[in-house]
Amino acid sequence: MSVEERVKVDSSDAHSFYSHGSTVTSGRLIRFHIGSSLKITHH
Known part of the structure; x- marks a missing residue:
């Protein structure tokens, strides 16, 4: 394996x-947002 190939794999x-x-983080934010909005509507 050449250095160029290794750099491609690493990137x-x-x-x-x-x-x-970022997908996991946005998924948590969406779930948190839904949960907080549900609490507001239940009041």
Whole structure:
């Protein structure tokens, strides 16, 4: 494996890691937002 190939693999791994992390974070924010809005409507 050449250095160029290794760099390509590393950058694609980092991209998938960051996209997965942002998906999980946005999912938590959406769930928190839904939960807080449900509490407001129940009052």
